[in-house]
Every structure is written in structure tokens, then in C-alpha cells.
Amino acid sequence: MKILAIETSCDDTSVAVVEDGSYILSSVVSTQLEHSQYGGVVPEIAARAHIRNILPVLDEAINEAEITWKDIDAIAVTKGPGLIGSLIVGVNTTRTLALMHKKPLIAVHHTEGHIYANWLSREENEQPVFPLVCLTVSGGHTNLIYMRDHLQYEIIGETHDDAAGEAYDKVAKLLGLGYPGGLLISLLSEKGDKHKYLFPLVDLTDAPKRDSEGYLRDAEPSLDFSYSGLKTAVLREIKQLTKDGKQLDEKQKADIAASFQYTANEILARNLERALRKFKPKTVLLSGGVASNVSLRKQIIERVGEQTNFLFPEAKCCTDNAAMIGAAAYYHALKREFVDPEELTPDPNYKLT
Numbered sequence: 628m629k630i631l632a633i634e635t636s637c638d639d640t641s642v643a644v645v646e647d648g649s650y651i652l653s654s655v656v657s658t659q660l661e662h663s664q665y666g667g668v669v670p671e672i673a674a675r676a677h678i679r680n681i682l683p684v685l686d687e688a689i690n691e692a693e694i695t696w697k698d699i700d701a702i703a704v705t706k707g708p709g710l711i712g713s714l715i716v717g718v719n720t721t722r723t724l725a726l727m728h729k730k731p732l733i734a735v736h737h738t739e740g741h742i743y744a745n746w747l748s749r750e751e752n753e754q755p756v757f758p759l760v761c762l763t764v765s766g767g768h769t770n771l772i773y774m775r776d777h778l779q780y781e782i783i784g785e786t787h788d789d790a791a792g793e794a795y796d797k798v799a800k801l802l803g804l805g806y807p808g809g810l811l812i813s814l815l816s817e818k819g820d821k822h823k824y825l826f827p828l829v830d831l832t833d834a835p836k837r838d839s840e841g842y843l844r845d846a847e848p849s850l851d852f853s854y855s856g857l858k859t860a861v862l863r864e865i866k867q868l869t870k871d872g873k874q875l876d877e878k879q880k881a882d883i884a885a886s887f888q889y890t891a892n893e894i895l896a897r898n899l900e901r902a903l904r905k906f907k908p909k910t911v912l913l914s915g916g917v918a919s920n921v922s923l924r925k926q927i928i929e930r931v932g933e934q935t936n937f938l939f940p941e942a943k944c945c946t947d948n949a950a951m952i953g954a955a956a957y958y959h960a961l962k963r964e965f966v967d968p969e970e971l972t973p974d975p976n977y978k979l980t
């Protein structure tokens with residue numbers, strides 16, 4: 628089954644053609660560079676850029692896949708969450724295409740797409756086995772998700788404030804590295820000492836409590852995340868180092884980046900390890916933009932052990948792309964979960980469960 632998928636939830640205009648939820652026939656991503664001068668995504672600029680880009684990107688994806696409209700079995704789109712102006716462009720384009728070409732239409736949750744990036748370009752015998760736990764880390768989300776089977780999601784851990792990717796971006800800004808910051812932090816970290824600064828390994832586990840007989844009992848380890856304290860600790864360190872009007876030198880910047888990256892990743896890896904102990908899944912998945920961080924993958928392997936069936940998407944499928952939407956859509960199509968093009972609306976606050 629060939630699915631044409633469209634993803635426009637933030638600042639990447641992307642169209643892909645995916646066969647049977649795994650084989651990428653084409654995947655085109657047009658990243659909007661307009662935002663870098665503002666240090667973050669400007670919603671109004673993003674929406675206008677999607678309008679400019681969507682049809683050329685669509686044409687390119689169809690040409691690259693070497694197919695025509697009659698070869699396409701269904702069309703999929705990200706319904707949400709995301710920026711409303713950005714989502715509208717993808718959803719309305721998809722509705723029009725579905726009506727014009729009389730194709731079934733599938734609505735996909737953005738996080739669901741990130742999770743299903745793990746099914747892309749894998750032979751059937753290499754695909755994730757259920758039950759599984761997936762750590763999804765992007766600019767907007769930090770979630771631990773338990774899946775008993777396809778499309779069945781249970782959120783077992785979430786962030787109470789910033790997403791991990793957002794913390795990467797904010798620390799990059801504090802260091803004057805530019806946007807998007809995650810990749811820049813990881814590159815700079817290669818030159819730094821991750822043990823130079825001791826930042827807090829934030830843990831939301833409750834303090835021990837007394838049981839009914841008065842004995843102290845440990846609370847169950849928390850699977851939730853918090854990144855605002857870590858970001859503030861980095862800010863405090865930078866203020867301390869620059870208090871006499873001094874500038875950070877390159878070595879200090881690299882050490883801060885490396886120490887931050889190490890701590891941010893340890894928080895993720897520690898909670899994932901806790902989730903494995905509790906849920907005992909057959910597969911462990913990593914997904915979302917931050918999943919392309921090589922140190923994060925290493926830190927997870929150090930914690931969960933080489934013998935764990937730990938999978939992550941190839942780097943270009945970690946950050947936003949339409950192929951992952953096509954992969955998730957395939958499993959909705961198998962269940963015949965189609966939506967009426969007349970009724971599909973974008974939902975910036977779309978919930979996974």
C-alpha cells in the first residue's frame with residue numbers, strides 16, 4: 628500500500644511516499660531557514676513559507692517516487708499538535724488532494740509519527756516487537772510511552788515544564804550559538820569536558836513517606852521530567868563566569884555545552900531505565916529530533932545494556948519529516964481508520980490519548 632504523507636506542523640514543509648509503512652519511495656523536507664535570524668520559529672513566517680513551499684515539495688516527492696496519482700492508495704496528514712497556521716496549510720492541501728483524486732484520508736498525531744519513524748526502512752523481522760517503551764524527545768514533547776500493540780498508547784512519563792529539545796535550544800541561545808540549537812550544542816560538546824560543571828540531575832521522585840505503621844518508605848521512582856531547573860542552573864553558571872563584564876571563552880562555552888548535554892541526556896536515560904524496570908518491554912525505542920543526538924544514544928546503551936533490543940531511527944528520520952507520518956498512517960489504514968475530507972480540521976492541541 629502506497630501512502631502519500633504531508634507534514635507541516637512546525638517549520639519543515641515535508642511530503643513523502645511510503646510503501647507498507649516502511650519503504651521510503653521518496654521523502655522531501657524543505658526546512659525554513661528564515662527563522663534563524665529571530666532565534667526561534669515565528670508562526671506567521673512559518674505559515675506563509677509553508678504556502679510557498681507545499682506544491683513544489685509535493686511535485687518533487689511524486690517525481691522522486693516515480694509514481695502517478697493512480698498508484699497512490701491513501702493520503703495522510705499531521706492533524707496536530709503544532710502551530711495552527713502551519714497545520715492549516717498541510718490539512719487543507721491534503722483535504723483538497725483527497726477530494727480531487729478520490730483517495731481515502733488519514734489523520735495522524737505528530738508524536739505518533741515520531742514513534743513510527745522506528746518502522747521506516749526496516750525489514751519485517753527487524754521491526755519493533757510489542758510491548759514496547761518509546762522515549763519521544765523533540766522541541767515540543769518529552770514523553771515516555773508504553774505500547775501494548777499498534778496505535779495503543781499509554782503515556783507513562785511526561786515533562787512538567789520545558790521539553791528536552793526546548794532546553795537544548797534555550798541553552799544554545801544562552802551560549803550565543805544560534806537556532807536550532809540541539810545540533811550546535813552536540814557539535815560544540817565534542818570539544819568540551821562533560822564533567823567540568825555539575826548541573827542538577829533533576830528528579831521528580833517524591834520524598835520518602837511514612838506508611839500506616841510509621842515506617843519510612845521510598846516513593847516509586849518518578850518517570851516524569853523537568854528541564855526548567857537545569858536551564859536555570861546553566862544560566863546561573865554563565866552569570867557567575869561573566870560577572871565582571873568578562874566574556875565566555877571558547878573552552879568555557881564547550882565545557883558548559885558538554886556538561887549540559889551530559890546532564891540533560893542522563894535525565895532521559897535514567898527515566899527510560901526506570902520505565903524498563905517497571906514495564907519490562909520487549910523493545911525500547913527512541914524518537915524525535917533529540918534522538919539524533921549521538922551521545923544520548925550512547926548514554927542510553929550504557930544504562931540499559933547492550934543486550935536490550937534498543938532501536939532508533941536513522942538521523943534524517945528523527946527530526947520532522949513526512950515519511951514518519953506515512954509509516955503511522957499505514958497502521959491506521961490497515962484498521963480502515965479514515966476521515967472525511969469535508970470534516971477534517973487541524974488541532975493545535977491534538978491529544979495522543
Ligand code: KG4
Binds near residue numbers: 807918
Ligand atoms: O522533532 P523535531 O524536529 O521537532 C519537534 O517536533 O519539535 O525536534 C526538534 C528539536 C529541536 O529542539 C532541536 O534542537 C532538537 O530537536 N535536536 C537536537 C539535535 N538535533 C535536533 N537536540 C540534541 N541533539 C541533536 N543532535
Ligand code: ZN
Binds near residue numbers: 916
Ligand atoms: Zn516533531
